[in-house]
Amino acid sequence: MGVDITKVSKIHKNIETILSKTFQTRKGKIGRVLDIRQHYAGLIEISKDYALALHADGVGTKVLVAEALHKYDTVGIDCVAMNVNDVICLGAEPLALVNYLALEKPRPRLVADIMHGLQRGAREAGVAVVSGETAVMPDVINGFDLAATVIGIVRKDRIITGEQTEPGDVILGLRSSGIHSNGLTLARKILLQGKPESGTLRELLRPTRIYVNVISKLLSSGVEVHGLAHITGGAYSKLRRIGLRAKVGFQLGNLPDPPWIFKSIQNRGHVSDREMFRTFNMGIGFLIICPRPAAKRVRRLISEVRQVGCVTKDQAVRVSLNGRNVNIESY
Numbered sequence: 001m002g003v004d005i006t007k008v009s010k011i012h013k014n015i016e017t018i019l020s021k022t023f024q025t026r027k028g029k030i031g032r033v034l035d036i037r038q039h040y041a042g043l044i045e046i047s048k049d050y051a052l053a054l055h056a057d058g059v060g061t062k063v064l065v066a067e068a069l070h071k072y073d074t075v076g077i078d079c080v081a082m083n084v085n086d087v088i089c090l091g092a093e094p095l096a097l098v099n100y101l102a103l104e105k106p107r108p109r110l111v112a113d114i115m116h117g118l119q120r121g122a123r124e125a126g127v128a129v130v131s132g133e134t135a136v137m138p139d140v141i142n143g144f145d146l147a148a149t150v151i152g153i154v155r156k157d158r159i160i161t162g163e164q165t166e167p168g169d170v171i172l173g174l175r176s177s178g179i180h181s182n183g184l185t186l187a188r189k190i191l192l193q194g195k196p197e198s199g200t201l202r203e204l205l206r207p208t209r210i211y212v213n214v215i216s217k218l219l220s221s222g223v224e225v226h227g228l229a230h231i232t233g234g235a236y237s238k239l240r241r242i243g244l245r246a247k248v249g250f251q252l253g254n255l256p257d258p259p260w261i262f263k264s265i266q267n268r269g270h271v272s273d274r275e276m277f278r279t280f281n282m283g284i285g286f287l288i289i290c291p292r293p294a295a296k297r298v299r300r301l302i303s304e305v306r307q308v309g310c311v312t313k314d315q316a317v318r319v320s321l322n323g324r325n326v327n328i329e330s331y
Contacts, residue, residue, distance in 0.1 A: 012038075036161055038241055040089040040230060041152070043159065051156050053092035057082040058147030061184040065204045067143050068192070072110050074207045075146055076117025077124075078181045081208035082232065083150035084125040085286065088215045089228040091160040092152035094125055099132040099148040104141045114146060117207075125212045158219070162227035162242030162289070169226055170295040171250060171309035174302070176285030177209040179261055182233045183279040187261075190269035203261050211286045214302055218288065223297050227289035231281040237329040239317045242289065244331055252309035253320035258282045273326045277319050284308060 016037055023033040034043040034051055041055035059078045066075050084094040099118060101111065111134065122129050127150070179187060184204065191200050211230070218225065227242045239250045262283065266276050276282060289311065290298055299305055317329040 034156075034159075036090075036159075038244070039161065040086040040241070041092070043090065043154075045156070046153075049155055049157075051092075051154055051159065053087045053090050053094075053152040053154055054149065055083055055086045055152075056147065056149040057086060058145065059181055061188065062181050062205070063144055063146060064188065065184065065201060069198075069201050069205060071205060072113035073117045074205055076114045076119070077121035077207035077210070078117075079146050079148050080118060080121030080125055080127070081210045082181050083148050084127060084152075084210060084212050085208070085230040086232070087150055087152040088212055089160070089230050090152075090154060091158050091219055091225075091228070092154035093216065094127045094150050094152040094212060096128045096130045097122060097148045097150050099129060099146070101132065101134045102141045102145045103134065103136045104138050104143055106136055107144070110144065114144075118148075121207075121210060124210050160225060160228055161245055163245045165226040165242055165246035165248050165289055165311055166291075167248055167311050167313045168292060169248075169289050169311040170292050170307055171252065171311065172288040172290065172295060172298055172305040173255070173284040173308035174211060174214065174286040174288070174305060175209075175256065176231070176281045176283055178206040178259060179204055180208040180232070180281055180285060182235070182281070183265075186269070186271070186279055187265050190265050190271075200261075200264075209285050215286070215288075218298065218301055221297075221301055223290065223301065224294045225288060225290050227287075229287040229289070231285050231287065235279055235281060235328075236277045236317055236319065239287070240329050240331050243315055243317065246311075247315060249312040249314045249316045249318070250309060251312050251318050251320065251325075254306065255308050255319070256283045256306070273319070273321055274328060277326065277328050 030046050032045040034045055036043055041053040043051045043053055045051050059075050066072050087094050118129055229238055243249055262280055315331050319326045319328055
């Protein structure tokens with residue numbers, strides 16, 4: 001009913017195969033690509049000690065919910081969140097954003113509202129929005145679309161790729177603020193049939209949580225962290241990015257009771273458990289993977305974290321639900 005995640009993964013792999021041939025294009029002293037394919041961001045070397053992290057993302061079909069409510073002052077927060085939450089997965093500190101807003105026609109009030117949202121999100125994430133582009137394309141766009149690119153910085157000796165992850169490591173979770181900005185295609189198809197309740201629309205429009213401050217606090221503490229995962233498109237199948245590098249798997253359990261919006265989607269759409277955990281964050285928006293001895297220190301630093309699983313030897317992502325294992329992803 002929603003987006004075919006398997007097909008999208010194949011598209012991503014094909015794009016990567018084609019564009020990775022450009023990695024040797026840059027011949028200067030600055031700009032060498034650090035090859036960490038299939039991760040949350042790209043890295044380029046800028047000095048002996050530092051690398052820049054770059055990533056681009058958008059708001060997706062959440063823009064259609066904004067149009068339905070005629071409320072545009074929160075999607076800018078989502079746009080910032082979807083970008084900065086990804087670059088911090090590499091241990092990078094996000095620095096600045098540039099945005100791209102495509103419009104069907106000039107809409108000054110809409111643009112102003114979106115910019116206020118970008119401003120709020122950028123302030124929370126501690127980044128500057130330094131540039132952008134607004135394009136009016138009536139032959140291409142129906143409504144509007146919003147995306148951005150983020151740049152961050154990280155010491156090369158502190159890059160987190162997930163390769164150090166080992167069986168027995170602990171998986172700690174941070175709660176989401178709701179549905180965030182993924183799975184809206186499926187959610188809309190199920191929940192917005194007929195005349196949807198305004199409360200449901202408002203819940204779908206709730207902004208994505210920004211995790212920069214809490215993760216920056218963790219990383220600056222010196223606690224040993226083996227992996228970080230932003231639960232976005234593909235949801236828990238995203239752990240495959242770490243699992244393939246470390247040749248490990250993940251067993252999830254002790255998850256919080258999912259917020260009502262997820263239960264409503266599953267019940268009304270008769271969606272399988274596997275599809276739910278491959279599409280939605282189900283109440284946990286960010287994962288921290290660390291050695292078991294470090295977990296206590298993480299809990300002292302971040303009181304809200306809860307243990308939601310552990311790292312295993314078999315290369316698969318599984319969720320324990322009501323005494324049975326649901327296979328989310330094998331690789």
